[in-house]
Amino acid sequence: MTVRGVISATEAVGRVRSGDTVMVGGFGLVGAPLTLLDALVEHSDATDLTIVSNNIGEPGRGLGKLLRQGRIRRGISSYFTSNPEAVAAVNEGRIEATLVPQGTFAEAIRAGGAGIGGFYTPVGAGTLLAVGKEEREIGGVRHVLEEPIHADVALVYAARADALGNLWYRRTARNFNPLMAAAATITIAEAGEVVPVGALEPESVVTPHLYVDYLVERG
Amino acid sequence: MSDDIRLRIAERAARELRPGEVVNLGIGIPNLIPGMLEEDTEVFLHTENGLLGVGPRPLAGDFDPDLIDAAKQPVTALAGASYFDSATSFAMIRGGHLDVAVLGALEVSAAGDIANWAVPGKDVLGVGGAMDLVVGARRVIVTMTATSSRGEPKVVAECKYPLTAAGVVDVIVTELSVFRRRDGQLHLTELLDGATLDDVAAVTTAPYLVSLEESHAR
Numbered sequence: 001m002t003v004r005g006v007i008s009a010t011e012a013v014g015r016v017r018s019g020d021t022v023m024v025g026g027f028g029l030v031g032a033p034l035t036l037l038d039a040l041v042e043h044s045d046a047t048d049l050t051i052v053s054n055n056i057g058e059p060g061r062g063l064g065k066l067l068r069q070g071r072i073r074r075g076i077s078s079y080f081t082s083n084p085e086a087v088a089a090v091n092e093g094r095i096e097a098t099l100v101p102q103g104t105f106a107e108a109i110r111a112g113g114a115g116i117g118g119f120y121t122p123v124g125a126g127t128l129l130a131v132g133k134e135e136r137e138i139g140g141v142r143h144v145l146e147e148p149i150h151a152d153v154a155l156v157y158a159a160r161a162d163a164l165g166n167l168w169y170r171r172t173a174r175n176f177n178p179l180m181a182a183a184a185t186i187t188i189a190e191a192g193e194v195v196p197v198g199a200l201e202p203e204s205v206v207t208p209h210l211y212v213d214y215l216v217e218r219g
Numbered sequence: 220m221s222d223d224i225r226l227r228i229a230e231r232a233a234r235e236l237r238p239g240e241v242v243n244l245g246i247g248i249p250n251l252i253p254g255m256l257e258e259d260t261e262v263f264l265h266t267e268n269g270l271l272g273v274g275p276r277p278l279a280g281d282f283d284p285d286l287i288d289a290a291k292q293p294v295t296a297l298a299g300a301s302y303f304d305s306a307t308s309f310a311m312i313r314g315g316h317l318d319v320a321v322l323g324a325l326e327v328s329a330a331g332d333i334a335n336w337a338v339p340g341k342d343v344l345g346v347g348g349a350m351d352l353v354v355g356a357r358r359v360i361v362t363m364t365a366t367s368s369r370g371e372p373k374v375v376a377e378c379k380y381p382l383t384a385a386g387v388v389d390v391i392v393t394e395l396s397v398f399r400r401r402d403g404q405l406h407l408t409e410l411l412d413g414a415t416l417d418d419v420a421a422v423t424t425a426p427y428l429v430s431l432e433e434s435h436a437r
Contacts, residue, residue, distance in 0.1 A: 027269075027287070027305070028291045030284065030285060030287050030291070031285070078345070078346055079346065080344035081344055082345070087342045091342065097344060099344060100346075101347075101348070101350040101351055103351035103355075104351070107306055107309060122313070122354050123350045123355075124350050127350065128337070128381045129350070169302075169304075170285045171270070171283065171302055172268050172270055172287055172302065173285040174302055175304060176304070179304060
């Protein structure tokens with residue numbers, strides 16, 4: 001889709017419907033779209049969500065706020081442990097947890113955006129996380145068949161966007177954002193600043209605008 | 220575990236690194252290694268969350284919230300550093316482009332299996348990049364105490380904790396000794412800080428050969 005101007009966070013999160021799978025960028029809170037998450041918490045009723053994010057925020061911060069509202073049905077992550085409240089929610093049966101090695105998690109999201117139907121990785125073979133998954137020996141090494149991850153909505157953060165929706169990321173705030181931007185039906189990008197078209201050097205664009213549907217400014 | 224033991228393990232592990240290597244350091248003892256490196260051992264530190272060229276901790280007040288390591292602690296970036304997304308980071312890891320991964324463990328077996336992500340009965344809800352790192356890195360160095368806080372051996376015949384991966388560990392550095400895996404067998408290659416063969420035997424349930432080499436101590 002084509003970005004048509006900057007919209008408000010409240011309007012943007014109106015695109016999230018109950019039951020949706022929502023990807024949320026960030027490694028912990030670094031690179032997380034905090035303005036969009038606050039809007040989701042404060043101005044949306046969408047519930048029963050499957051959240052795809054490396055972590056589930058921290059107690060009372062980022063996705064941790066959504067968790068406290070009881071609107072997360074399932075989490076797909078590599079590390080729930082950074083939010084003890086998420087761990088408690090899983091242990092008490094309030095949310096389902098799918099634990100994935102971080103590299104497999106990243107690659108599955110990349111595959112989701114890249115039209116790849118499945119991929120073999122040696123990571124996790126012979127461990128608890130491969131139980132129930134198809135395995136194949138390739139080059140004498142056991143591999144696990146992993147499936148791509150798609151989302152209905154991706155909420156990403158980029159330090160800088162141009163008015164078309166080309167995205168530039170800053171330092172380690174990049175992490176999962178470019179992957180998630182490609183892997184969802186609707187991508188909502190929260191930008192630290194929005195600059196005019198032409199202000200981003202073409203070689204410095206990390207997420208070309210064709211992936212981005214809605215642009216929101218942080219704050 | 221005392222600070223002194225942690226520092227001693229880190230110091231010995233630091234001597235395993237060679238100049239120019241690309242290294243990923245896990246949380247805990249491995250992160251003490253940068254401060255222990257000799258001046259002629261420049262290594263390039265990779266962090267799974269998307270940075271090659273990790274520098275020292277920032278000075279107080281110089282903290283950049285967009286610049287953290289895998290433990291979510293503030294870091295700096297050295298000249299020549301680069302940033303990349305998480306799929307690219309793990310492609311580097313899984314594709315065998317890291318020379319070394321140094322990380323801790325609950326247990327390492329004689330076959331080089333490592334268990335370092337889950338304790339049954341406790342919350343088994345976080346794995347992070349550990350499985351990718353031990354499979355992908357060309358050399359895996361484990362830094363750990365010889366026994367657990369309850370006095371149980373950690374270099375074992377077979378791991379009882381859930382495996383992170385099988386057959387991946389190359390070197391084990393504890394406060395007592397260095398073990399190396401060669402030709403499918405575990406070799407005790409060095410005793411540290413006055414430890415004796417009996418000291419090691421008393422706390423190791425893995426079978427191993429005694430193949431003492433000249434110490435790397437300086």
